[in-house]
Amino acid sequence: MRYNLKSNIILSVLLACTMAFASCSGVKGLAKPDLQMPSAFMDSPTTDSLSIADMDWWEFFTDEPLREIIMRTLENNRDMLKAQARVDELRALYGVEKVNMLPEITGTVGADHETNxxxxxxxxxxxxxxxxxxxxxxxxxxxxxxxxRRQSKAKYVATVEDMRAMRMTLISQVASAYFRLIALDNELEIVRQTLLTRQESLEQARLRFEGGLTSETVYQQAKVEYATTASLVPNLESEINKARNAITLLMGEYPEKEIRRSALSLYENLPERLPVGVPSSLLQRRPDLRRAQQNLEAAMADVGLKYANRFPNLKISLSGGLENDELSTFFKSPWTYVGGNIAGPIFDFGRRKKKYEASKAAYEQARYSYEQAVISAFTEVSNAVVDYQKAHESALLKSELCDAATKYVQLAHVQYRGGSLNYIDVLDAQRRFFDARIGLSNALRNEYLAIVNLYKALGGGLDPSPKSTAHSTSPTH
Structure with missing residues (x-):
């Protein structure tokens, strides 16, 4: 009776000590992240809780060739596949930590014959x-x-968010490269159209010069304009080849001579305003912020682990089986062994304490990194909103300029034929018309790039594959 009472007292004391130490886990004094995010983006034209990032990427990008390129990229890009392998690695390591809390069972079958x-x-x-x-x-x-286990889980989830961030970045990179490519196609088409026009002008100038109707100066001016335009073609063709190869590289494929793509329309108007949601949604949507949050969770778990390692650990072992020097009586010789040990530091001269203090400093670094990531994400969205607004304004102004330049060059040709305008003025009108068309093409390209960047900054484009290929209303249709 006394033995049972004494055992119960010891057990109660040990349990009380365990609960006391467990309640003081070493992480209660850690500061929480100080975010204090504004309720709305500074430059956002809307306060709608909806966001374009709520749209799946195959709904946002409704251009069919672009969809195909994005799909091939997500399936074959080597960095994406490497990120998936990293996720598989951390998932397996997390599984190890999960089963570490369970007993480990080992078996031994052996025989030996010793002579002395x-x-x-x-x-x-x-x-x-x-x-x-x-x-x-x-x-x-x-x-x-x-x-x-918590630390291993946080590291595993962080790799998942890394993979999601890479997927989002790849979609943005592919879309941007695609719009640059079709803008170059459009620019080359403008140059070739202009080249045909200037070839006709050169032929007319030659005939008028040979017929004595104009001076040689006019003819040489026409030759200069034709040669200047023709010299643009090789460089543009080289840029198109590089842009096409950049896309195949993202797709994880070797260069191709042709990539199926659409044309850039100079008469398509994108929306003036786009819903961007509220800043707090970035914490749930952007994988880089969720990764930083998981890094913070891992750092906190490391603090708890370093604190727990300052105290003794308890291991229990149980062995049993059969052991004999003769096979005939082998199954009549059971053998058992039960043992337990508590091992812990007595004098480590502050090693474990210093490791614990270092882990708390590492946690502070992770906390500041998380706070900085949130501020950076908020700033990226604010910049992306303004960039899109200004790109849209620029595209509208360039469109008006192109309309005016079209009328200008038409009037210049009419007045030149009527003899009221010099040929140098016609060349000036042609140059302004050419520059206006190129400027409009580049402005539309920049507008598309800005909307892609805004979609990425808001955290759009996370899902790995489309659930449906049905078309929907989209700014990039």
Missing amino acids: NYHGDGVDKDPEFDLKLSVGWEINLWGALTWA
Whole structure:
């Protein structure tokens, strides 16, 4: 009776100590991230809770060739595949930490035959046959195993967010490269159309010069304009080849001579305003912020782990089986062994304490990194909103300029034929018309690039594959 009472008292004391230490896990004093995000983006034209980032990428980008390119990129890009392999690696390591809280069971089957002849007294034979099973279990006394599992889980989830961030970035990169390519196509088409016009002008100038109707100066001016335009073609063709190869590189494929793509319309108007949602939605949507949050969680778990490692750990082992020197009586010789040990530091001269203090400093670094990531994300969205607004304004102004330049060059040709305008003025009108068309093409390209960047900054484009290919109303249709 006294033995049971004494055992219960000891057990109660140990339990009370365990609960006391567990309640003081070493992480309660850690500061939480100080975010204090504004309720709306500074330059956002709307306060709608909806956001374009709520749209799946195959709904946002409704251009069919672009969809196909994005799909091939997500399936074949080597960086994407490497990120997936990294996720698989961390998932397996997290599985290891999960089962570390369970007992480990090992088995041994063995046989040996030893002979000895000490001092020449004759040969002494010592055979032995074993069949043993051992169970070892580390008791999660101070929560070290729990913190290790939480840390491993946070690192695993962080790699998942890394992969999601890469997917989002790849979609943005592919879309941007695609719009640059079709803008170059459009620019080359403008140059070739202009080249035909200037070839006709050159032929007319030659005939008028040879007929004595104009001076040689007019003819040479026409030749200069034609040669200037023709010199643009090789460079543009080279840029198109590079842009096409940049896309195939993102797709994880070798260069191709042709990539199926649409044309850039100079008469398409994108929306003036786009819903961007509220800043707090970035915390749930942007994978880079979620990764930073998981890094913070891992740092906090490391603090708890380092704190728990300052105290002794308890391991229990149980072994049993059969052991005999003869097979005939092997199953009549059971063998068991039960043991337990508590191991911990007595004098480590502050090593574990310093590691604990270092882990708290590492947590502070992770906290500041998380706060900075949130501020950076907020700033990126604000910049992207303004960039799109200004790109849209520029495209509208360039469109008006192109309309005016069209009328200007038409009037210049009419007045030149009527003899009221010099040929140099016609060349000036042609140059302004050419520059206006190129400027409009570049402005539309910049508008598309701005909307892609805004979509990415808001956290759009996360899902790995389309659930449906149905068309929907989209700014990039």
